[in-house]
Amino acid sequence: MERLLDACVGLKLLRVEVKEEGAFYGNTEISNLYLAKTSPKTQHHNLMYYSKTIYLCWHYLTDAVREGKNQYERAFGISSKDVFEALYRSEEEMIKFMYGLNEIWSICGRDVIAAFDLSSFTVIYDLGGGAGALAQECVSMYPSCTVTIFDLPKVIQTAKKYFVSSEEHRITFYEGDFFKDPVPAADLYILARILHDWADEKCVQLLTKVQKACRPGGGVLLIETLLNEDKSGPLESQLYSINMLVQTEGKERTPAEYSKLLTAAGFKEIGFKKTGKLYDAILGRK
Ligand SMILES: C[S@@+](CC[C@H](N)C(=O)[O-])C[C@H]1O[C@@H](n2cnc3c(N)ncnc32)[C@H](O)[C@@H]1O
Numbered sequence: 048m049e050r051l052l053d054a055c056v057g058l059k060l061l062r063v064e065v066k067e068e069g070a071f072y073g074n075t076e077i078s079n080l081y082l083a084k085t086s087p088k089t090q091h092h093n094l095m096y097y098s099k100t101i102y103l104c105w106h107y108l109t110d111a112v113r114e115g116k117n118q119y120e121r122a123f124g125i126s127s128k129d130v131f132e133a134l135y136r137s138e139e140e141m142i143k144f145m146y147g148l149n150e151i152w153s154i155c156g157r158d159v160i161a162a163f164d165l166s167s168f169t170v171i172y173d174l175g176g177g178a179g180a181l182a183q184e185c186v187s188m189y190p191s192c193t194v195t196i197f198d199l200p201k202v203i204q205t206a207k208k209y210f211v212s213s214e215e216h217r218i219t220f221y222e223g224d225f226f227k228d229p230v231p232a233a234d235l236y237i238l239a240r241i242l243h244d245w246a247d248e249k250c251v252q253l254l255t256k257v258q259k260a261c262r263p264g265g266g267v268l269l270i271e272t273l274l275n276e277d278k279s280g281p282l283e284s285q286l287y288s289i290n291m292l293v294q295t296e297g298k299e300r301t302p303a304e305y306s307k308l309l310t311a312a313g314f315k316e317i318g319f320k321k322t323g324k325l326y327d328a329i330l331g332r333k
Pocket residue numbers: 131148149174175176177178197198199202223224225226227238239240241244
């Protein structure tokens with residue numbers, strides 16, 4: 048235990064005070080802020096997901112590099128073509144994943160929603176909106192919009208049950224599969240951490256559907272971590288891109304790569320905003 052505590056001091060997760068009676072350990076400020084479960088900025092579920100799911104896929108990194116595909120089958124014995132079928136293998140797993148997804152937005156949700164002025168968009172769909180943290184950020188920042196969270200039926204049912212308050216009348220729900228079902232008309236579609244899950248062809252297929260459904264003058268807001276054009280960094284985005292390899296069929300992309308996907312789907316006037324945090328914003332107009 049002492050060695051573990053000392054290593055945590057080395058990692059700056061704990062601080063130590065050595066007295067005559069012995070060593071006294073306590074949380075550092077950063078641990079209280081991001082690791083304590085009760086902190087509003089806690090990343091507890093995110094880190095548990097890293098430890099119990101992602102880490103196991105990374106164990107097969109060599110196989111992932113050789114085969115160019117995710118390692119769910121080796122890590123969990125699940126042979127599913129759709130990564131989300133594997134991810135949502137039980138309700139418990141799905142809830143943990145949804146908590147984890149939401150937690151990052153307590154740190155950078157406001158930055159990505161404020162990156163562009165979205166005040167002219169009133170009907171907004173958050174495609175693959177999951178547990179709804181960005182929908183909540185949107186309605187709190189833009190008083191005249193409504194946001195519909197579009198996601199797979201079991202995710203929507205869980206979001207309603209555990210995550211989004213029924214008092215929040217400007218957030219509604221839509222159960223569907225964005226590859227198979229029609230996408231309703233709206234002024235703005237948010238796709239946060241969606242395209243990074245999928246190969247280029249599927250991204251263009253989805254964006255084309257969105258472009259067709261989009262009202263004139265409307266647009267699409269992509270929220271993703273952007274790689275430098277020469278892929279020399281940022282390190283976090285490079286590592287996230289490997290993470291997409293071991294877990295999904297997607298990858299992180301550069302601004303030019305996102306431009307290409309959006310242009311192929313018919314979007315114009317594409318703008319990029321780096322937020323200085325992990326996630327960035329890309330706006331395309333119909
Ligand atoms: C990586 S998560 C991102 C969630 C959320 N946008 C965020 O950034 O926190 C991808 C989301 O897409 C949803 N999703 C995956 N496949 C889908 C499909 N075919 N139709 C609708 N939603 C889907 C998942 O359920 C999940 O909520």
